[in-house]
Each structure stands twice: as structure tokens, then as C-alpha cells.
Amino acid sequence: MKNLDSNITKSTMGYVITDIDLKNLDQHDLTKVQKAVSKHGLISIKSQKLLQPEELDTITKKLGNIIKLPAGLAFDNQVTGLETVVRVSNIRKDGTLIEGHDAAEHWHQDGDFRPGKEIYIWNMLHAHIVPKKGGQTGFLDAQRILDDMPEWLLEFFKNHQSLMVAEKVPDFDKEAARKFKEVLHDCIQIHPVTNEPSLYLGSISIIKIDGIPQLLWNEIREYLMERFNQECYRYIHQWEPGDTLIWDNTLVYHRSMGGYGNDPRLLYRTQALMFQ
Secondary structure (H helix, E strand, O other), rough: OOOOOOOOOOOOOOOEEEEHHHHHOOHHHHHHHHHHHHHHHHHEOOOOOOHHHHHHHHHHHHHHHEOOOOHHOOOOEEEEEEEEEEEEOOOOOOOOOOOOOOOOOEEEEEOOOHHHHHOEEEEEEEEEEOOOOOOOOOEEHHHHHHHHHOOOHHHHHOOOOEEEEEEHOOOOOHHHHHHHHOOOEOOOEEEEOOOOEEOOOOOOHHHHHOOOEEEEEEHHHHHHHHHHHHHHEEEEEOOOOEEEEEEOOOOOEEOOOOOOOOOHHHEEEEEOOOOO
């Protein structure tokens, strides 16, 4: 990342790139992707043929240090023989359907159970099977939310840390999650590339705020979501087969928007540890 321009500034989510081939990334393409994600938080790469799990693994290793999660923290649905690639899907590895699947239908930032700078995780999500209805992925802009925050709430977050307990995440296996210690994070993070601040609360519905009563945090959280879970802060991606999204988990929140019933849905996800 040392070759990135120092004058990158934040912008809006969902920047679309159509002129690169992920299968044949050269250094110029990598720099373009890295700069775009750091600037926009989330980018969409279109016009791709379906990438296979092995190809996604190779691409992600070019971006950063690829992450291999325990099965219990990866929906117990990793690609057989390739634990770096997770099937984000209502289809089991044996081909049977998980009826009423509703995983990740809450605003969160992946990696918030990790300590310190290990929260700088980028996700790559690639679509293979798209449902006939629903199945979108939603994003909230953590930078713009901070820009528009009232002064009293901004001061509150400047002076507090969030407390994350991995075993509270509903999609995690409890036994696997207990191996991770509780972690504290500053609620406002400064991005290592842009030097811009963003609101970092991780799994908003799960975390606690260190040093304040839970009832007070519940009220603040309700106000926060009512004020900022609005169209002007959101990007909703309508998937097409071959679409690839790449995002910085410290700059955006994401969630499954659900609504696809028992229609088959298969996305492949990889993650890279960045800026280490």
C-alpha cells in the first residue's frame, strides 16, 4: 500500500469498475482497486465471468494476507479443501437447501471480534447463483454517518469504546467463538490510507459501550439507527451472476437484506487482512 497516493479522499459507496479482469490482475490493477476501496469504502466490479473458489483465493492473496476462519465462524459452509473461501448461501455443501435461511440479516462489520489493527479486513463477495427475488446485500456509509452526526453524539463516540464479545454473534458457533477474548475498540477509527475518520461499532445490535449503563446505550443506539438507517446513507446491491464486491469493513457496515425465501442463493466470500 505504500504506493498509494497521499491525496486520496473519502467519497460515496458503490463505485463501479468495468475495465479490469480479476483473473489477470497486474500491479496497475491492484493499485487501482486498493485506491478505489480506500476512497469509496465499497466498489463493484462488473463484467466478470464466474470465478471459481480457487481463483478467488488467488486474487485475494494478491490484495492482502488472506484469512482462514474456524468453520464455526464461517457458517460451517467453507469450500471443501479450501477453507479460505466461504459459501454465503442457503445451499449446503451436499446440495440440500437450508429452508428459511436468514443469516447475517443485521448491520455489522466483519472482524470486529479481532483486537487492535486486525479489524482492517477487506471482504470480496462474488455471486454465482442469484435468487429470483430479494437476496440483495445492503451497506451503510460509516464515514458519511459521522459527517452528519450531531455534536453531542460525536463527542460521546469520541470518548467511548465499544466492547465486543464474539460468542454473542448469532451466526457464530458458541464453542468456536469462546476462543476469542473480549475486545475493546475506539468508536471512531482513523483510516491508515486516507486519514479520515469513520464510525466503527462492529455488530451494532450486539456490542456494548464500555463504561455506560446498557439502558442508556440502548436509547442511543435506537436514535442512531432511526436517524442514519435511511436511503441517503445506504447502498443496496442487486446481484447479477459474476458481480464482485470488495469493501473495507472499517468504512462500511453490511447485511443481507433477506427476502429471497427458499430461492437458491450462492455467493463466495474471501477476506484479506490489510495494512499490517
